[in-house]
């Protein structure tokens with residue numbers, strides 16, 4: 001990827017305060033995009049924004065909870081108002097709260113549906129008109145939506161039912177949106193990581209966390225930068241080429 005591939009464009013990354021979102025924001029900024037950084041932990045966003053600026057890039061930290069419709073809409077509006085346009089939307093914010101369906105705490109299901117599904121839907125709904133306009137008016141004459149799903153969006157497992165449901169939902173929504181906007185040069189991509197070393201599992205109940213750690217203890221898992229790299233590949237293809245789906249597992253991950 002050349003350092004100028006995204007010159008003159010604006011990207012918005014949700015869940016930019018850690019993990020895959022943070023790594024993606026850095027890579028997109030390195031490629032020349034001005035990047036709106038969206039998440040709830042404002043101080044983390046400010047720090048990342050400082051790092052991007054120190055490396056010569058442009059970043060706009062926006063503290064927002066994407067599961068709140070008004071906040072998701074305001075975040076997109078602010079990015080467009082302050083950075084001037086929107087060419088790339090990376091819907092990455094997510095939570096993974098695992099455990100058996102029987103007697104699961106319903107608040108965990110509600111949180112996953114609110115962030116992984118509704119948050120992604122609100123942000124996409126608010127951003128689509130801007131992306132269509134960017135695809136029409138250049139500089140690249142193409143725009144991108146990248147939705148972060150998971151291996152869990154392709155294969156359901158016991159102990160993962162509602163996370164599976166949200167990520168399968170992201171896949172279905174992405175394909176429907178793709179068909180609606182692709183003739184207008186808005187590309188929609190689904191990125192499906194396997195296990196990545198981030199904070200994602202840390203929000204689980206202790207007994208669940210232990211099981212997740214056990215599953216991957218003898219495996220070299222992915223780094224956030226590996227997925228950021230895949231996202232950068234997707235959004236820097238020529239205008240006529242749309243990478244619609246990318247499944248990236250650690251080499252040793254079987255299922």
Ligand SMILES: NC(=O)c1ccc[n+]([C@@H]2O[C@H](COP(=O)([O-])OP(=O)(O)OC[C@H]3O[C@@H](n4cnc5c(N)ncnc54)[C@H](OP(=O)(O)O)[C@@H]3O)[C@@H](O)[C@H]2O)c1
Pocket residue numbers: 014015016017018019020021038039040041042044064065066067092093094095096115119148149150151192193194195196197198199200201224
């Ligand atoms: N790590 C993996 O193994 C893996 C595998 C497959 C897919 N994924 C997917 O990758 C995405 C990123 O996860 P990660 O692994 O990088 O985990 P992470 O480090 O925990 O990052 C999750 C990000 O989502 C943000 N977020 C959570 N709730 C939010 C809300 N209501 N509003 C705005 N932002 C919110 C968090 O920021 P704040 O807390 O500051 O709001 C954080 O920046 C998720 O969609 C996850 O499902 C991860």
